[in-house]
Amino acid sequence: MQVTLPWKTLDGPAVTPSFVFVTVKGKPLNRNRFNEKVWQRALRAAGGPASRENGMHALRNFYASVLLDAGESTRR
Template identity: 70%
Template sequence: MAAGCGLRQGEVFGLAVEDVDFLGGVVHVVRQVKLLQRHRPVFAPPKGGKERDVPLPESVAFALAGHLKRHPATEVTLPWKTLDGPPVTASLIFTGSMGMALDRNRFNDRVWRPALRAAGVETGRDNGMHALRHFYASVLLDAGESIKALSEYLGHHDPGFKLRTYTHLMPSSETRTRAAVDRVFQGDDPADDGPETAQEGF
């Protein structure tokens, strides 16, 4: 969900079955699991208080459905925003072994970093789970998605921030030009099949 939909770690932990529209191909990002003092979890709005809808790719939907088949969603009740806030219940897709909301510190120590080490990847700050959002951004930009759309999917208010952060990942003008011409000359455009064009070699 982080690499395929660009969700933040807390948003992944707060994702519920009722937030996923499998038929419509949309994920509604409406909450996160947030730790307050003494590492006590609460449900809270996404960062910046802005809910958003994110496209759900088919490959991610199948992976998510497979996970739910193996690990059915668990109803979890947490206070909303503050430790004494009103209780809110959600059928969380990802929970700990005891059916509780995931704690980011325990998850990072016991799951994420061991997975990095097993894969031969350094466990420094640059390779935190947030790196999966950077991967998501790079994939979309490489495919030609706009900075404005990417900012909306990532839940950022300022497209300019995204532009400054990810501009180095955007295909260059020269790359786009080569790709556009190659698409035509490699037979993707039926207009290039005429005998006159073939004879003249244009």
């Protein structure tokens, strides 16, 4: 699935990226549904606490920290 964004930069042209993570039907993942149905279940199965502190925002922050530690930019 593709979605056309109105701009890539403030004054730039429209851009149509492809999604990296999609459902089996090819639609974009809903972060709330993924968090509830996949991420939290995986945390419980691994014996970790499935709480807000271990949700998608924490995962995003962890990934940003890994990028920064590797000397990468967190900006596109």
